Structure formats: structure tokens, C-alpha cells
Amino acid sequence: MKFRNLILKNIFRNKSRSILAVIGIAIGVAAVVGLGLITDDLTQSTESALTAGAADFSVINSTNSPSGSGGGGGFGNDQLINQAAVGQIQQVKGVSSAVGELRTSTNLGNSTSSNSSSSSGFGANFRSMTNIIGIDSSDLSMDDIAITNGTAFSNANQVIIGQDAAQRLNKTVGSTITISNKTFTVSGIYETGNFMDDRGIVMSLPALQNLTGNTGQVSLILVKASNGTDPTALASTIQQNYANDLSTSTSLSGNNRMNNGLQVISSGAWAVSLLAILIGGIIVIVTMMKAVSERTREIGVLRAIGWTQRRILGMIIGEALVLSLIAIVVGLLLAVGIVELISLTHLLRGINPSFSLLLILKGIGVALFLGIIGGIYPAYRASRLSPTEALRYE
Amino acid sequence: MNNENIIEIKDLKKTYENGVIKALDGINLEIKKGESISIIGPSGSGKSTLLNMIGALDKADEGHITVAGMDLMQKEDLSKFRLNEIGFVFQLHNLIPNLTVLENVQTPLIETDIPDKKMEERALEILKSVNLTDKINQKPTKLSGGERQRVAIARALVNHPSIILADEPTGALDSKTSDIILELLLDIHKKENVTLIMVTHEHNVAARAHRSIYVLDGKIKEEKINSAS
Numbered sequence: 001m002k003f004r005n006l007i008l009k010n011i012f013r014n015k016s017r018s019i020l021a022v023i024g025i026a027i028g029v030a031a032v033v034g035l036g037l038i039t040d041d042l043t044q045s046t047e048s049a050l051t052a053g054a055a056d057f058s059v060i061n062s063t064n065s066p067s068g069s070g071g072g073g074g075f076g077n078d079q080l081i082n083q084a085a086v087g088q089i090q091q092v093k094g095v096s097s098a099v100g101e102l103r104t105s106t107n108l109g110n111s112t113s114s115n116s117s118s119s120s121g122f123g124a125n126f127r128s129m130t131n132i133i134g135i136d137s138s139d140l141s142m143d144d145i146a147i148t149n150g151t152a153f154s155n156a157n158q159v160i161i162g163q164d165a166a167q168r169l170n171k172t173v174g175s176t177i178t179i180s181n182k183t184f185t186v187s188g189i190y191e192t193g194n195f196m197d198d199r200g201i202v203m204s205l206p207a208l209q210n211l212t213g214n215t216g217q218v219s220l221i222l223v224k225a226s227n228g229t230d231p232t233a234l235a236s237t238i239q240q241n242y243a244n245d246l247s248t249s250t251s252l253s254g255n256n257r258m259n260n261g262l263q264v265i266s267s268g269a270w271a272v273s274l275l276a277i278l279i280g281g282i283i284v285i286v287t288m289m290k291a292v293s294e295r296t297r298e299i300g301v302l303r304a305i306g307w308t309q310r311r312i313l314g315m316i317i318g319e320a321l322v323l324s325l326i327a328i329v330v331g332l333l334l335a336v337g338i339v340e341l342i343s344l345t346h347l348l349r350g351i352n353p354s355f356s357l358l359l360i361l362k363g364i365g366v367a368l369f370l371g372i373i374g375g376i377y378p379a380y381r382a383s384r385l386s387p388t389e390a391l392r393y394e
Numbered sequence: 395m396n397n398e399n400i401i402e403i404k405d406l407k408k409t410y411e412n413g414v415i416k417a418l419d420g421i422n423l424e425i426k427k428g429e430s431i432s433i434i435g436p437s438g439s440g441k442s443t444l445l446n447m448i449g450a451l452d453k454a455d456e457g458h459i460t461v462a463g464m465d466l467m468q469k470e471d472l473s474k475f476r477l478n479e480i481g482f483v484f485q486l487h488n489l490i491p492n493l494t495v496l497e498n499v500q501t502p503l504i505e506t507d508i509p510d511k512k513m514e515e516r517a518l519e520i521l522k523s524v525n526l527t528d529k530i531n532q533k534p535t536k537l538s539g540g541e542r543q544r545v546a547i548a549r550a551l552v553n554h555p556s557i558i559l560a561d562e563p564t565g566a567l568d569s570k571t572s573d574i575i576l577e578l579l580l581d582i583h584k585k586e587n588v589t590l591i592m593v594t595h596e597h598n599v600a601a602r603a604h605r606s607i608y609v610l611d612g613k614i615k616e617e618k619i620n621s622a623s
Contacts, residue, residue, distance in 0.1 A: 001493075006504065009492050301482075305476065305549065306473055309473070388452045
């Protein structure tokens, strides 16, 4: 009989106890992997948004807070910029291109039919607000907008819709959508990697200016620096030149703020994971201690027939590791299942969790850590049992 | 050490609870290779403690004990010694319930380098000698008390030990089964020339050994050669 066969047989000796230990470890694995899936995607999405497109930075009205700029964010109540400034910025030395963009937000509600119309007006309920972006179709890449289905808008009656908005509003290419009493045809679906913008709608700049009555005005100017020009230095130059009117916001500064937010989310996720790991660890220790306690006499017999302390240690740790291996599978399935379920129910709109090798390795690491930590103390105690005392154990 | 002696014990002492309980109080004993010995005495007399000392399960406080050429007072880890030289048979068979008869008998061999196939062959051979060939795939819970004890004897023999230590081997059995088990142990002792040391409180069992040692209060009070053996 092989030693490993004995370990496997011992695992299934007390099924309820083994299941409990597996659940304990699996909870730790699921917490780390599940929360990791969400926070990783959130980080990726946000980083993508902040470093998106060809634009190196954005220029906004100096009376506005720079938050949310750099290619994303809502501007419903922000002060606008005269569109003439776009041409002026374009003339600044070191600027490769400057593109005006108008942003607003509106409540489109939820429509149920793919071909039905949705109507709305601006300034509605914030909870279901949709970003509306006005930008020339030739400049979409400046805002990192990539068409995934259909085509870009070719006239003022067409819009493209973000993939999350399309899903939420049940729209597809060819559907119509009514915004502020004007009906548009969806010519394409886009994605940006920015979960906020992926919930939005994009139309031509003049169309949105007409719709909102902001003719000749933009919310921000997306600026791309020429090759060899430092975007940060260029942003400072523009800031100085237009100190009274305009303000620049580099992705970096936005990044710093967003990173702080992400760190809070990430820390929260880790705190929950650590709690789950702690609980899992306690469950494993308790179940393994119980397993050792129940088998005290048996361990005494094994010592009496010549088993070394190391063999006893190996047996108990081996059992804990086998439980960990089972828990890895259970934990990963649990994590994927829960996250997929949350995704399907749109509780995490805009977030598309995807597995990474690192995350799986983290999950495996947690399981093995719990298995070893949970098994090592009971194993040590078992190996140190005096054979005579163990044999007397009732 | 006398070449004929497999066990030599000189002035062996063991106390428990900080010296309050004198389990062994100056034991002197010599046992020849291939001898059968019964250790008899009332509960708490020290007979099981003596057996544990010989089996290297416990360590004495004072004195000398040499078993199969090994000075048990000197070495710390005696697992290998137990594996190679000692076969234990307990009052309660102490088999592992989730393993089959065949697997239970193989458990001591896990600690050796013997290949799996050879391990199984050896276990089957021993089980044949204790007439349990038809029970090899049974779990201990499905066996009678006598059968379980025969499995325990097979487990004790599988490493071909030079000494079998049996602690009340018939204590939990009815008289008929006791006789069968006792006969089996004595038969193996004779055929394999294994030294057999039995702890018992039953005089009729003790009398079946070549020599009986009466232990009281941690001391050997009497030794006698049994004519019936």
C-alpha cells in the first residue's frame, strides 16, 4: 500500500469534517479570486480610461474642477468653452491635434424592445444617467472610442452607443433611440475600456450642440502632443497661457486621484479576503485538530509499529494539502460562479471580469497556505504524541 | 551482553507524577532469544510499563536496558528499532477502521523501502499463516474479535521482528477465542523462533509461556519455569 493511498483514504474517512475543511479553504480562495476578478477589472478599466486614446491631456474651463477629465466623466453642469479656443490651442507650439468635445448626461430610462424607442430629457434622475458625447466621427480615436459593431455615425441623425449602454437599453445596430425628443438611429456599437464611457452614447459634435442648445461651445478640448513634446510641459504651457480661462488636466493627475480611490477599493477587497482567509484558516485548524484528536490512539499504534515522527507529520500535512487541492477547484468554481452570476444580473454593470494566471496562482497560493498553516500545528502535535500516552487515550 | 540474551535489564526504574508513583522500582531481568515469557501481576503493578520499556515506547529514568543489541537508554528516536525488532499486539486490536485487512497488515511496511508488490506479497503470506486469506478485503468492523486479533498478530509479524510484545492479547476475547489466539502466538513463537513476551493477568494464560514473571509494586517478586510449556 502506498503512503499517498493511506492519505487519500483518511481524507474520506470522515466526509462531513473533510467537506467542512474544504469549504473553509474554498471560501478563502473564492474571496481572493472573486474579489480579485472585480478589482482587477476595475483597475484595468480605470487605467484604460485614464490613459486612453491619443489625447495626452484635456483642457477645460478654469472654473470647473479638473476631476473626471482626460477623456471621461460627466459634464452636465460644467462651464463650457468657446469652440474658438480649439483652434487657438491647435496653434500652440507642440500641439499635434486639438479636438473639441461636448459632454452631457441624460436619463434614458430602460427600454425593453430592441427596436423600440427610448425617450428622455436632459437633467433627469441621476441614478440612470447616460453620458452623451459630441465629437466629430473622424476624431473618435482621440477619446479611445473603438467601433466593435456597425459603423461610426455619418450624419446628425445617427449615434453610436457604448456596449454597456446597448446591453442596458437593449439596443443594437439599426435600433432607434430618442434623446430630448429627437430620434436617432444607432449606426454602431463602441467600446472604450472606460466603464463610464461604455455606458454612453456618442453623436456628432454639431448634433449634440444643437440638441443641448450649446452651439459653438464644447466641454473640453482633447489635446495630443507632437512627437518629442513632453505632454506635461505642454499642459503647463497652455495652463499659463490661458490662466484666466482654461485649465488643463493630465491623465497623470487624474490617475493619482483615481489610484487613491482604487487603492481604497483594493484595500477593502483585501480586508474582506483576509477575513475570509482567517475564517478559512480557523476552520481548517479546528477540523484538523479534531481529526488528530479522534485518531490519537491510532497515531500511538502507528508510532508503536515503527512510524517515525516525520511520517506522522507527513500524513497529517498530506491530508491537509489534499483538502487544499480539492478546495482550489471548489474555490475557483465558486469564485467564477458568483462573479458570473453577478455579471449576468448586471449588478456589476460595465465590469467584465476575466481570469488571469496571476489571480489563479493567488487562489492556489491561498489554498496551499491555508492547508499548510491549518495542518502544520495539528500535525506537529500528532507527531509529538508520546506513543504510550496515545495508546492510553480513550 | 550475553550472546544468548536478547533482553538484559538492570536496576530499571521509572516514576510518574514527579516521583510519586513508582511504576518500576529496580527491575532486573534477562530474557534469552527465542524464549516465551509471561509477565503477570495485578493492575498498576508495572507489568505494562515494563513491556513498554522493552518495546522502546517509553524511557526509563534510571538503570540499563538493552534489547536486541540496542541500548535503549542512549538513543532518542527508536522508531526504526521498533520497526525492525518489535512486533506489538495490543489488548484492543487497534486496527485502522477505514483500511482493509490487507492494508492494515501493510501499515508497518510503509515506513520501509520495500516495493509495493513485495509489500503486498509479504502481507498475504502472513495473513495466510493466520488463516485470514478469505478476509483480506474486509474492513475490521466486519470481523469478529478473534479475527481482528489475528489481523493484529499478522501486522505485528509482517516485519519479521525478533520480539513479539503482547499486552493482554486475550483480554478482550472469550475463552474459546482466547485459546485460539494464544495457540497462534505460541505456534508462531516456536516456528519462527521469535521471542514472545506476554503481559496478562490470567494465570492460565501465563502458564502457557516457558517462564512466568510475577510483578508487584514495580518489582519482580517471583519467577518460575512453567512445566506445561
